[in-house]
Amino acid sequence: MHLNEYTEYDGLGLAELVRRKEVTPGELVRTALAAIERVNPRINAVIGTLEEEARATLEQGVPEGPFTGVPFLIKDAVLHAANIPCEMGSRLAVGAVMPHDSELMARYREAGLVPVGRTNTPEMAFNVTTEPLLRGPTRNPWNPEHSVGGSSGGAAAAVLAGIVPLAHANDGGGSIRIPASFCGLFGLKPTRGRTPIGPDAADGLNGLGIEHVISRSVRDSAAMLDATLGPDVGEPYQIQAPERPYLSELERAPGTLRIAFSRTLAAGVPVSPECIAAVEDAAMLCLELGHEVVEASPQYDPAKLDEANVAIWSSNLAVWVEGLAAATGRSPEETLEATVWATARHGRALKALELQRALLELNQISRSVGRFFTRYDVLLTPTVAVPPFKLGVMDANARMTAEEWVKRIFTACPFTALFNATGQPAMSVPLYWSAGLPIGVQFAGRWGDEATLFRLAAQLERARPWTSRRPLIHAAA
Numbered sequence: 001m002h003l004n005e006y007t008e009y010d011g012l013g014l015a016e017l018v019r020r021k022e023v024t025p026g027e028l029v030r031t032a033l034a035a036i037e038r039v040n041p042r043i044n045a046v047i048g049t050l051e052e053e054a055r056a057t058l059e060q061g062v063p064e065g066p067f068t069g070v071p072f073l074i075k076d077a078v079l080h081a082a083n084i085p086c087e088m089g090s091r092l093a094v095g096a097v098m099p100h101d102s103e104l105m106a107r108y109r110e111a112g113l114v115p116v117g118r119t120n121t122p123e124m125a126f127n128v129t130t131e132p133l134l135r136g137p138t139r140n141p142w143n144p145e146h147s148v149g150g151s152s153g154g155a156a157a158a159v160l161a162g163i164v165p166l167a168h169a170n171d172g173g174g175s176i177r178i179p180a181s182f183c184g185l186f187g188l189k190p191t192r193g194r195t196p197i198g199p200d201a202a203d204g205l206n207g208l209g210i211e212h213v214i215s216r217s218v219r220d221s222a223a224m225l226d227a228t229l230g231p232d233v234g235e236p237y238q239i240q241a242p243e244r245p246y247l248s249e250l251e252r253a254p255g256t257l258r259i260a261f262s263r264t265l266a267a268g269v270p271v272s273p274e275c276i277a278a279v280e281d282a283a284m285l286c287l288e289l290g291h292e293v294v295e296a297s298p299q300y301d302p303a304k305l306d307e308a309n310v311a312i313w314s315s316n317l318a319v320w321v322e323g324l325a326a327a328t329g330r331s332p333e334e335t336l337e338a339t340v341w342a343t344a345r346h347g348r349a350l351k352a353l354e355l356q357r358a359l360l361e362l363n364q365i366s367r368s369v370g371r372f373f374t375r376y377d378v379l380l381t382p383t384v385a386v387p388p389f390k391l392g393v394m395d396a397n398a399r400m401t402a403e404e405w406v407k408r409i410f411t412a413c414p415f416t417a418l419f420n421a422t423g424q425p426a427m428s429v430p431l432y433w434s435a436g437l438p439i440g441v442q443f444a445g446r447w448g449d450e451a452t453l454f455r456l457a458a459q460l461e462r463a464r465p466w467t468s469r470r471p472l473i474h475a476a477a
Contacts, residue, residue, distance in 0.1 A: 003038070006031045007162035007476040010217040010467070011070045011224075014165065015112065018069040025062050025069030025114060029054050032071035032116045035163040035475035042473050043139045045148075045157035046117040047076060050084065054116050057109075066223050068112030073167040074105070075155050076118045077125040078197070078204065079211060081105045089121040089132040089151075091335040093324045103196040103232040104211050108168070111227040119154030119167060122396060123337050124317055128178055128384075128413045129394045130154055133337055137391050140182060141471035142437050146388045149182035151175040156183040156214050162475035166220045172209035173309065173409070174383075174416025177428035180214050181383035181440030184430040184466060186457065187214045188221050189416075191448050192423030193237025195228050202236050206312050206359060208420040216467045218457045222246035225450065239448055246454050254455035259286050259443075260296040260372075261380040269302060269414045274439055275382040278432035282380055282441040285431065289459060298372035298379070300365045302414065305421060308365075310343075310406045311350060311358035318347030337396045339405040346402035366422040373424070373446045378456065381415045383428040383440040415442055425450045429457055430466045 001023050009017065017023045033049060040046045054071075062069050080086040080098040082105075087093040101109070108115075120138045122130050130153025131137040138153045140146040141161045148157045152169035156179035159167050169176045171189040180187025195211045197204050204210065212228075215221045226245045231238055261283045263276045287293050321332045321344040332341060373379070394412065396405075410417055419426040424447050428440035445453045461467075470477070 001027045001031045003031060003035055004476045007474070009165065011067050011165040011215070011220040014070050015067050026058050028069050029058065029071055029114055029116055032164055036117060039161045039163065039473055039475050042144060043141055043157050043161055044136055045119055045138050045154040045161065046073065046163065047120050047135045047154065048085070049117045050115050053084065054114050057114050062114060063110050063112050065110055065112035066227055070113055071116045071164050072108065072113035073117050073119045073155060073158050073164050074115050075121055075152055075168045075170060077121045077151065078170050078209070079105055079168055081115060085118070087134070088125065088324070089123045089134055090324070091134050092321065092330050092332055093328060094134070096324060096327055098200070102200065103198055104228060107228040111224070119158055121152065121154060122150045123340050124320060125151035125170070125172065125175060126313065126317065126340055126343065127151060127394055127396050128174065128409050131391060131396070133397060139391070140388055141473040142184070144473065145390055146437065147182060147391055149179035149388065152214055153179045156180060156185055159185055159214055159216060160471055161473055166213045166215035166224065169214045170204070170209060170211045171420065172205045173420050174413050176212060176214060177383050177416050177426060177440070177442060178413050180428040181438065182388040184438030184469060185214050185216060186218050186221055186427070186429060188212060188427040188450070188453065189419065189425060190225060190450055191239060191425045193231065193235070193239040194225065194450070196232040196235055198232045198235060205316050207423060208312060218454065218461050219247060219250055222250055222454050242451055246450060249451045249454045250458040252455050254452065254459055257291045257377040257452070257456065259291050259293045259378045259380055260376040261293055262295065262297040265297055265381050265415055266300070266302040269385065271382060271385045272387060274387050274434040275385055278439040279380060279382045279441050282431050285460070285463065286380070289463060296376065298369040300368050300418070304361050305365060305417060306406055306410055308358040308361045308421070309410070309417060310403055311354050313406065314343050314347030314402050315350050315355050316347070317344045338399055339396045342400065343402040343405060362421045369418065369422050370447065377452060379444045381442045383415060383442040384413045385415070386412055387434055387439055388437045419444050423447060425453055427453050427457060429460055431460065431464055
């Protein structure tokens with residue numbers, strides 16, 4: 001299959017070709033590997049191919065599912081596949097493997113996906129850009145001098161460049177939505193508990209983290225969530241199943257939604273004129289589509305959210321670092337980037353009371369924001385506060401404290417972490433471009449209501465299609 005043809009299809013489109021026997025899974029895998037060979041040297045999105053593993057999957061027979069035969073990439077953080085390295089973007093964890101699939105990885109395989117590689121991530125997924133010392137920076141296919149965002153930056157760059165139509169991603173503070181915004185892709189963070197994270201972890205970052213994908217099309221995201229949703233045995237969160245498949249929601253009109261929009265979300269947070277223009281443009285589009293649009297914001301203290309994030313990220317990083325050091329025999333002080341090591345040290349020094357206070361603060365924020373969503377169906381904000389910045393701006397090896405680093409991260413990207421705190425679903429939609437670079441806007445929905453977001457996303461995708469846009473660096477170029 002030629003790359004020009006391959007990149008015209010989303011994941012469901014490729015799977016349909018397989019079902020009609022117009023192409024084989026083996027041909028798709030070879031084409032994806034050819035795409036990696038063509039574009040990856042220029043963007044550094046894929047840090048390792050899985051040719052032997054893909055060949056074994058094809059020989060065993062790819063399971064029948066919604067994505068049968070579709071090539072797929074695994075982010076090098078949290079999710080793990082049996083005997084395949086999961087190095088968390090860190091020199092501390094080089095060569096670290098698990099002997100079994102995580103539950104979500106098993107579900108990806110059951111959906112018919114064929115993993116062909118691993119994608120780059122910042123160290124411990126703890127940055128809003130993807131520039132780890134271990135693997136080097138991932139470059140934005142729109143302009144290689146600019147960042148792809150983080151922490152699922154390798155996944156986003158690979159999808160944008162046409163290597164695969166969708167890729168695994170996860171989100172503990174915006175790590176699906178930020179790179180989706182920087183790359184002009186669709187990225188949904190599901191509701192807390194919608195997808196499994198076990199069995200080796202009870203939850204991600206005390207409930208902040210959630211697993212899903214970054215995709216070009218809305219329907220790929222919906223179909224993938226259909227294929228992977230639901231708790232695993234012993235899962236700490238039990239969430240009500242959706243009324244109907246999310247893929248079917250895309251054919252349903254969203255009706256007249258009551259949409260609140262905010263340019264800044266919280267007082268004192270600086271937002272660039274381009275990002276304000278993006279949210280104003282999206283608000284106008286929603287008005288034109290018949291929705292009721294009102295300027296309003298939920299009430300919460302962003303400083304308190306930052307404090308809670310410091311405690312939760314620090315304590316979790318400390319545990320991750322301790323486990324990886326024990327597994328690899330390496331010294332964290334000698335192998336970790338400066339901000340990660342500072343944050344892990346901060347986590348080691350925290351008292352249990354401080355973590356409990358952070359969790360109580362998240363509860364108060366969730367209650368306040370939840371009351372706001374009794375009056376509005378959706379909240380529209382910028383996804384990020386700045387357009388895609390140049391590489392080197394967010395240096396994780398800089399000397400600073402955990403508090404300083406968290407503040408720096410969330411000053412650039414202050415809108416996404418709120419919905420990790422509340423657990424609500426939120427999505428970045430690529431509706432705006434400035435100076436040749438995309439700027440996404442974020443829509444957040446009520447707890448458990450991905451259906452409304454998917455219906456709205458499908459309407460926006462039809463009104464202002466984005467999948468035909470091609471970056472400077474692309475497999476079909």
